[in-house]
Amino acid sequence: MPAPLVSVLLPIYNAEPYLAAALESILRQDYGRLEIIAIDDGSTDRSLEILRRYQKADRRISIVSRENRGLIATLNEGLALAQGDLIARMDADDIAYPSRLSRQVAVFAQQPQCAICGSGVDTLIGDRIVRGTADPMHQRCSLRILSMFFTIFIHSTVVYNRKVIPETVLRYDPRYVHAEDFDLFRRIADRFPATMIEDSLIAYRIHNGSVSNRHKRQMRRTHLAIVTENLEQEALAVAPGTLCDLGEAATEDTVRRAAEYILALEDWVATQPVETRRSYEGGTLNLFYFIYQLIGDEQRPELTHEFLTRTRKWALIRRREKYGLLAGAYAPRLSLISIAATRRLDALSRYLQSVPAAAVLPRYHMS
DSSP states (O other), rough: OOOOEEEEEEEESOOOHHHHHHHHHTTSSSSSOOEEEEEEEEEEESSHHHHHHHHHOOEEEEEEEEOOOOHHHHHHHHHHOOOSSEEEEOTTTOOTTTTTTHHHHHHHHTTTTOEEEEEEEEETTTTTTOOOOOOOOOHSSOOOHHTSOOHHHHHHHHETTTTTTTTTSSOOOOTTTTOHHHHHHHHHHHHSSSEEEEEEEEEEEEOTHHHHHHHHHHHHHHHHHHHHHHHHHTTTTTSHHHHHHHHHHHOOHHHHHHHHHHHHHHHHHHTTTTTHHHHHHHHHHHHHHHHHHHHHHHHHHHHHHHHHHHHHGGGGOOOHHHHHHHHTOOOOHHHHHHHHHHHHHHHHHHHHHHGGGTTSSSOOOOO
16 A cells, blocks of 8 residues: 655745754655645745745745735645645744654554544754653543643644545634634544644744744634634533633633633533543633633733632642732732743743753754
8 A cells, every 4th residue: 555645734924044944854754755835925035935945956845925815825725735645734933853744644544534643742942942741631531622622733743634534624714813723623623533642743943923922812812712612512601702701801800700601611511421521621721721821911910819719729820920929919010020030930940951952853954
């Protein structure tokens, strides 16, 4: 049986600093039967020049270059152009480890009914790699249920199986801007088997220009709208609009209502059958942390204090965060100073735990 063709879908927009390394990481895969669908979405830097240089050396690269249409339109265009039975997503600022595709192709060979496969990631910050750790939730819980609450895979780790997923399903929905992956994953996982390779197969780059950083507020609004839709489909219609209102603005009212929503959701989860309860508990806990971070990023400690008090979740917060937040209702300025110090300490801790990228990654050209 011939090895399946893998179409690597690579959208590009002003990715000049990182594109060469991303391309080389795909071209150097130990799985050779692949094509790269590279779509330049109206870049104004040297991205197209870099693409053409690599295409001259390797004809597995197909290039589409046109005016800017946005990520969702670009992804759908790439899906339509792909020839492979398997479609791998790749971002132009990430790096795939050499065995990424062979590991994922092997999963589909062993599980032909599997529709989607993701993997773990390491984090690439500047020239340092922070090793990822396996999340036991992926092994203990139902991916279908978890996909109702959060994006179960990092987008650039995913491979889709077109033999299982109909074309009508394998399409990004423009209504879910900056959370289009969350929407697609939940629709696939709701109908078809999904699986996760716990090992890190991607170095996921964190930088200020990434889509997730530039559009964080919109992403969170869309994320909460999707969670609301999913839970309402499960007949959980507690205080409709609560999560969407919080996504629009974190105020005393929306934070209070969000806390009440979490408590009502926990009561509902407690009524679920034992075989699915753990998965719902995992999803609910993730939603709690998502809201906690959203409120925390507003830098109004009194709101975070209110949320933790009403949800009775102080025990879930690290001790050094508590010191700053406990004073939040009374001395917000001092609380902000403490929180800022905690974030600096976290950043230093991550740096000390990281290793130089050169010690982990192959010698990719950084153009």
